[in-house]
Amino acid sequence: xxxxxxxxxxxxxxxxxxxxxxxxxxxxxxxxxxxxxxxxxxxxxxxxxxxxxxxxxxxxxxxxxxxxxxxxxxxxxxxxxxxxxxxxxxxxxxxxxxxxxxxxxxxxxxxxxxxxxxxxxxxxxxxxxxxxxxxxxxxxxxxxxxxxxxxxxxxxxxxxxxxxxxxxxxxxxxxxxxxxxxxxxxxxxxxxxxxxxxxxxxxxxxxxxxxxxxxxxxxxxxxxxxxxxxxxxxxxxxxxxxxxxxxxxxxxxxxxxxxxxxxxxxxxxxxxxxxxxxxxxxxxxxxxxxxxxxxxxxxxxxxxxxxxxxxxxxxxxxxxxxxxxxxxx
Numbered sequence: 001x002x003x004x005x006x007x008x009x010x011x012x013x014x015x016x017x018x019x020x021x022x023x024x025x026x027x028x029x030x031x032x033x034x035x036x037x038x039x040x041x042x043x044x045x046x047x048x049x050x051x052x053x054x055x056x057x058x059x060x061x062x063x064x065x066x067x068x069x070x071x072x073x074x075x076x077x078x079x080x081x082x083x084x085x086x087x088x089x090x091x092x093x094x095x096x097x098x099x100x101x102x103x104x105x106x107x108x109x110x111x112x113x114x115x116x117x118x119x120x121x122x123x124x125x126x127x128x129x130x131x132x133x134x135x136x137x138x139x140x141x142x143x144x145x146x147x148x149x150x151x152x153x154x155x156x157x158x159x160x161x162x163x164x165x166x167x168x169x170x171x172x173x174x175x176x177x178x179x180x181x182x183x184x185x186x187x188x189x190x191x192x193x194x195x196x197x198x199x200x201x202x203x204x205x206x207x208x209x210x211x212x213x214x215x216x217x218x219x220x221x222x223x224x225x226x227x228x229x230x231x232x233x234x235x236x237x238x239x240x241x242x243x244x245x246x247x248x249x250x251x252x253x254x255x256x257x258x259x260x261x262x263x264x265x266x267x268x269x270x271x272x273x274x275x276x277x278x279x280x281x282x283x284x285x286x287x288x289x290x291x292x293x294x295x296x297x298x299x300x301x302x303x304x305x306x307x308x309x310x311x312x313x314x315x316x317x318x319x320x321x322x323x324x325x326x327x328x329x
Contacts, residue, residue: 015242023064023246027124030060030253035117042191044109045260054258061250068243078300079238082307083247086237086283089311090230090276091255092262092269097222099263104169105211109260111191115216116256118193122220127248130224130231135241145239148232149287155229156280159273174221175214183208233283237303271321275314282306 038053039045045053061084069077102112137144169175178184185208189195193213199206234244255262262269286298 014240019242023242023249026060026064027249027253030057031117031120034257039113039117042110042114045113047261050258050260054254054261057250057254057257061247061254064246064250068246075300076238076240076243078304079240080243080247082300082304083234083237083243084251085304085307085311086233086279087230087248087251088255089272089279090233091226091252092272093276094222094226095255095259095262097226098219098259100169101215101218101222102263105215107188107212107215111188111212112260114191115212115219116259119216119219119223120253120256122216123223123252124249126220126224127227127231127252128245130227131241131245131248134231134235135239135244138235138239145236145287146291148236149284152229152233152236152280152284156277156284159280160277172218175218178209178214178217184214185210188212229280233280236283236287269315269318271318272314275310275317278314279307279310282310 034053062081065077065080065084068080098116101107102115107115183197183199183206185195185197187210189210189212191212192210193216194207195210196205197208198204230248231244234248238244286303289295290298
């Protein structure tokens, strides 16, 4: 018993193991409830269900932030909530990419939740690896935060002044590589990621990927690409790996649940990218402002308030500008 207690109290990335275990238990319980209860039977997720499920995830994420505030202090609570809001908003760009991937492969709404569910498991692991690598780098080489800051400012400026161009999915290098190296079916086979079929060249029964698996692979890679922006952004808000990881995962869980509602009104957020650009510039600029003024770090309350002001302004302006467009919901 003493050994067990000792393991729970042992520190991992600056926090007792029991805190990490509790967080992982909450996430696994949410996923088990999602798959085993809410989506035990395959069905098409409508906007109402998407909104309700997302509200549930957001409630759990904010409640976890309230616990962080109570247990770890106000500064940690504000840093968690700021990271939560920033990650959720930055990840909205990912929704547009996911919608494009589903459209390219003609994935019916009936099977989209299955892809998103298994995709989130990959996100949990990939983000853990990226943050696990990033935390020691930040701790041992503090100057790397200024590289993160410069990168975010450059990314924000580019987003602000360079127009978006929709990529040609048919020419995606990863997609071409997978199709060249693996057997892939042309048609969907229900909700299966893999099927067994006879190879016309050898006459043997072999395993084929389906377009559903290709969609999952591209979505996972897209998340890694987006993480290149979002993970440095969170590290500039807080260097605590526990706050970085928990705010990331809770935000992504809620956004994947909200996907079906957002996908239906994606064009209503046409101007949100400008708010995201300003947000990235602000997050990157904080590090240099704090350095110039001799602060240890930018005040968390200011950071939280300005972040919410930028995001709220971007969402309200985007909805207002598209309110009379007949092509949007």
